Amino acid sequence: MEQTWRWWGPKDIITLAHVRQTGAAGIVNALHEVPAGEVWTREAIQARKDFIEQDKSLGLRWSVVESLPVHEAIKIGTGDLKPLFDNYRTSLRNLAACGIHNVCYNFMPVLDWTRTDIASPVPGGGRALKFNAFEYAAFDVFMLERDGAEADHAPEVLARAKAWFDASTQADRDRLLANIMAGLPGAFDRYDIPSLRTILARFKDVSAERLRENLGRFLEEVMPTCDEVGIRMGIHPDDPPRPLLGLPRIVSSEDHLAAVLALHPSRNNGLTFCTGSLGARPGNDLPAMAARFADRIHFVHLRNVSKEPDGSFMEADHLGGDVDLVAVVQVLLREQKRRKEAGLADWRLPFRPDHGHELLDDVGKPTHPGYPAIGRLRGLAEVRGVMTAVAQLEGLPL
Template identity: 65%
Template sequence: MQETWRWFGPADRIALSEIRQTGARGVVNALHEISYGEVWTVEAIETRKALIEADTSLGLTWEVVESLPVHERIKLGDGDLEPLFETYRQSLRHLAACGIRTVCYNFMPLLDWTRTELAAPVPGGGTSLRFNLHEYAAFDVFMLERPGAEEEVSPEVLTRARAWFDASDSADHDRLLAAIMAGLPGAYARYDVLGLREILKRYDGVTRDDVRANFVRFLEAVVPTAEAAGMRLCVHPDDPPRSLFGLPRIVSNAEDIAFVLDAVPSPSNGLTLCSGSLGANPANDVPAIARRFADKIHFAHLRNVAKDADGSFEEADHLAGDTDMVALVRVLMAEERSRRSEGRADWQIPMRPDHGHELLSDIGRGTHPGYPVVGRMRGLAELRGVMATIEALEGSAA
């Protein structure tokens, strides 16, 4: 697989030279400073691409866009959407003209990935990202005060949520809110409790079927343009794979993925296989999902989570969580061999090590939550070892 690394642009505390030191050569990037619904111009794309590739000794290239965001009105099906569809199509055309042809995106309403702790301690020091169901419930029921929220968790979780809230203070509330909002990079709206309560009203009465229909409408509008430009769109699964704050999430399991891919059949309508997002649902067999949709996987996020019985989970070491990472990598490499045997020039699947632990010199550095250098480099090294072993045992895809 092609080793890539997510970089948040010039504001990232991680330098491009450090990415090269990890061994990765492909960069996963986005123009986070551009707001929803605005065109990514050729000039803006070329400027970022030139920055990434300026030092030829590093050998870095911009390989994947993550993400080209979908405007909230599209998810809601709100009003005349053709101008927003055309903006998205134009951005796709501009990216293709600049030689960037893989675009990761998601269709999660309002929020991106969501955690309740950004610095859960790990043995020996360092921290990880964590989702505590009782803290989420405390926020939803007692801080957000969303009607009906208490009915969506078990009595046991609700009791723990009440105990947490009763023992908490304003600093705890601020920390929890900041954690929940942390998954939104760049020019994305962040909310306080009152603001989130207000914006959620836009989804009153919007059902799962409504969001699905709006997603299909989006795909019908943009996939033909992507296909004509030779681009690969790859939807990212919901993280976590469950509805949050009453918002329907519709890319959480194999059935959801099949619906999306079958809605608009095209080589350009594909999947970002995120092992951590899918792995947070105990019902998901991630290697089996990868096997089922292997020919539509255009990008892979490889990370692992360790789940608790109540639905909480924590980011684990890449090879130490609940997902059999060796089995998953084997599926992806087998798909690469199949593509190469067909003579495809794009047989490689770009892969990046996802959320890493904050370790050693990263502690206190202030990198984007979940995206330190050392923890991700450790994960990449472990994954590289798995790939090398599979190549040696089963034959090289190269």
């Protein structure tokens, strides 16, 4: 499998030379400075591609776009959406013209991945991302004061939430809001409480069924362009895979993934298979899901989580946690062999070590939450070892 690394652009304190030292050769990147809904110009794409590939001794290439964002208006499904669809199609054509053909995107309303603690301690002094159900409930019920929020939380979680809120300082509440906003990757759409209430109100009539219909419309609009220029689109699962702040989630379970793929028959309508996101939902069998949807997986995020009965979860070591990552890797390597034997030129699946603990010298450095160098390096090394062993034992191509 192609070893890739999410790199945040020229201002990332983790340099391209550092990335090469990890063993990765594929770069996962996006033009985060461009607001959602605007065109990624061919000139801007080519400039970023040239920057990534300028030092030939590194042997790097821009392998995957993560993400080409979908404007919130498309998810809501109202108003004149034609300019937004036109811009998205233009961006896809421009990416293809620059030789980039793998695009990750998500259809999560308002928020991207969501955590309540971005520096939860791990043994030895490292730090990890965590979703505490009671802190999320405290935010939803007592800070956001969303109508009907109490009904979405178990009584014991609400009790802990009230205790946390009553004992919290304004600094605690500000930190919780900042943590919840930390998953938004670009420079735009950071919400305070009033603005978050405003955007949530725009989604008040968007049920799961309607959101799925709006995703179907989006796919109908962009898939012909993908087929024309050879772009593979992989939708990222919901993170966490549960309704959030009253917002529906439609990419959280095996049935959800099947429904997404049924919305459009193009083989380019596919998945970003994220073991951490899907692994946080009880009942999801990740190896079985990978096997069922193997031929529609375009990109892979490999990480692990440890779940708690109340809905909380902690980002675990890549080979720790609840997900059988070895079994998932076996499925993916077998799928690679099938693609190679079928004569597909792009038979290698790109994957990246998703998230990682802050460890050693990375603790406290201004990296993006979940994206320190050493924790991801550790994850990549562990996963690389698993892949090498499985490939040798089963005679599979790496």
